[in-house]
Every structure is written in structure tokens, then in C-alpha cells.
Amino acid sequence: MxxxxxxDRILISEDDLQARVAELGNEISALxxxxxxxxxxxxxxxxxxxxxxLTRHIDVRHEVDFMVTSSYGAATESxxxxxxxxxxxxxxxxxxxxxVEDIVDTGYTxxxxxxxxxxxxxxxxxxxxxxxxxxxxxxxxxxxxxGFEVPDxxxxxxxxxxxxxxxxxxxxxxxxxxxxxxx
Ligand code: IMP
Numbered sequence: 001m002x003x004x005x006x007x008d009r010i011l012i013s014e015d016d017l018q019a020r021v022a023e024l025g026n027e028i029s030a031l032x033x034x035x036x037x038x039x040x041x042x043x044x045x046x047x048x049x050x051x052x053x054l055t056r057h058i059d060v061r062h063e064v065d066f067m068v069t070s071s072y073g074a075a076t077e078s079x080x081x082x083x084x085x086x087x088x089x090x091x092x093x094x095x096x097x098x099x100v101e102d103i104v105d106t107g108y109t110x111x112x113x114x115x116x117x118x119x120x121x122x123x124x125x126x127x128x129x130x131x132x133x134x135x136x137x138x139x140x141x142x143x144x145x146x147g148f149e150v151p152d153x154x155x156x157x158x159x160x161x162x163x164x165x166x167x168x169x170x171x172x173x174x175x176x177x178x179x180x181x182x183x
Contacts (some may be wrong), residue, residue: 005168006179007156012148012172017158020147021050022030024128025057027145028098031126037061038096041088044068046102049159050130050147054100054164065090069109082112101129102142102159102162103150107139114141131155131172 014100032038040058042051044066055064068086104110110127117125128145135152150172157160157169163183166175 003169006166006175007173008161008176009151009167010171010173011150011155014170017147017171018053021053021130022057024145024147025054025059027057028054028128029057032060032062032096032098035060035096035124037063038098039090039092040064040098040100041092041117042066043102043109044086045167046159046161047100047130050102051100054128063090067113068115075126082109084113084116092117092122092123094123096126097122098125098128098144098166101127102134103131103155104143105133105136106140107137107141110141111139112150130158131160 021119023162038060040051040055040062042048042064045068051064052139054152055062065088066086067084067088070083072083099110099113099117101110114125114127127142129143130147131150132143132148133150133152153174154162155172156166157172159167160172161167162175162179
């Protein structure tokens with residue numbers, strides 16, 4: 001069975017994603033035009049495809065680094081408990097840092113990461129997220145750049161997974177109910 005057979009509907013098409021990511025790249029280039037080599041911190045695994053596209057639309061010198069936080073596992077609800085499983089290679093002290101997230105849902109993950117980053121003394125700290133689910137927010141987090149707002153539904157594709165699958169889809173979509181019943 002094809003992977004796309006599991007999709008109920010597409011929320012954001014490949015064309016819309018590509019066009020918006022190009023816009024975000026321009027915004028980030030303008031934001032950092034006077035800063036010395038900002039550091040983009042990608043929160044894995046969900047943001048790997050977004051970051052790969054975004055970085056190629058940024059027209060100022062910058063570096064990328066990666067961090068892995070604990071995920072939901074096979075569940076679709078946040079436990080609210082966040083852990084860093086793999087930390088950055090780079091030092092953040094005195095750097096202009098932008099956290100790159102796939103999606104901000106309850107906000108717990110981002111709140112934890114921003115609090116942690118602030119203790120490392122960055123020159124500035126901003127957040128860029130591809131997707132935001134504002135109606136699900138449980139903690140107040142500052143988002144500087146948002147690609148798309150999405151409704152309160154579990155979404156997959158363009159880096160986002162369900163039980164580690166569907167990250168490779170070129171669009172963002174919603175799974176059929178029977179997929180959850182199957183696992
Ligand atoms: P939060 O801590 O509830 O804001 O959740 C953040 C993390 O949960 C994201 O970085 C994703 O890895 C995951 N997540 C939240 N909502 C979704 C979704 O709709 N699809 C896939 N992953 C999600």
C-alpha cells in the first residue's frame with residue numbers, strides 16, 4: 001500500500017510550503033543582515049526537512065547546529081515532560097541564535113528549550129516555527145516567525161511524523177482515522 005493512501009487530506013500543499021519557506025528565508029536574511037553569523041538551532045527530528053529548505057533561502061552567512069529533544073513516541077499527545085537527548089556542538093554564548101522548530105503545539109518543548117538556551121548567554125534569541133497550533137497552547141511562548149497556523153489536528157509530512165513514519169511526504173496532511181486504529 002502506498003504511503004499516501006494513509007492520508008485523509010492535504011492541509012498545506014508542496015507548492016504552498018515551498019513558497020512560504022522562501023518568504024521565511026527572506027525574512028530571516030533581513031532580520032540578520034547586520035549581525036555576525038547567526039546560529040540556526042534545528043530541533044530534531046521534525047525540523048530537518050524545513051531547515052534543509054530554509055537554509056538554502058537565507059542569503060546571509062550563518063551556521064546550523066542540531067539538538068534532539070524527547071518526542072511523543074508513538075502517541076499524539078504531549079506528556080509535558082521534555083528532555084534534551086542530544087545537545088549542540090556549538091557554544092551559544094554571545095551568538096545571535098534562532099531556534100528552528102517544526103511545530104509548536106502545547107508549547108512545553110519550546111518553553112524548555114528557550115529557557116535552557118537563555119542560561120547559555122546568547123546575544124539574542126529568536127524562534128522560527130514552520131507550524132503553530134495556537135488553540136492548543138498551554139504555556140505562553142514567543143514566536144518571532146511563523147510559517148503557517150494549523151487547526152487542532154495531528155499533522156504529518158514535511159518532517160513531521162506519526163510513530164516515525166510519514167516524515168518524507170512533500171506536503172503537510174492529516175492521517176485517516178484507521179491508521180491510528182491499526183497501530
Ligand atoms: P509541544 O511541546 O506540545 O509544543 O510539542 C512539540 C513537539 O511535538 C513538536 O516539535 C513535534 O515533534 C511534536 N508534535 C506536536 N504536534 C504534532 C503534530 O501535529 N504532528 C507531529 N508532531 C507533532
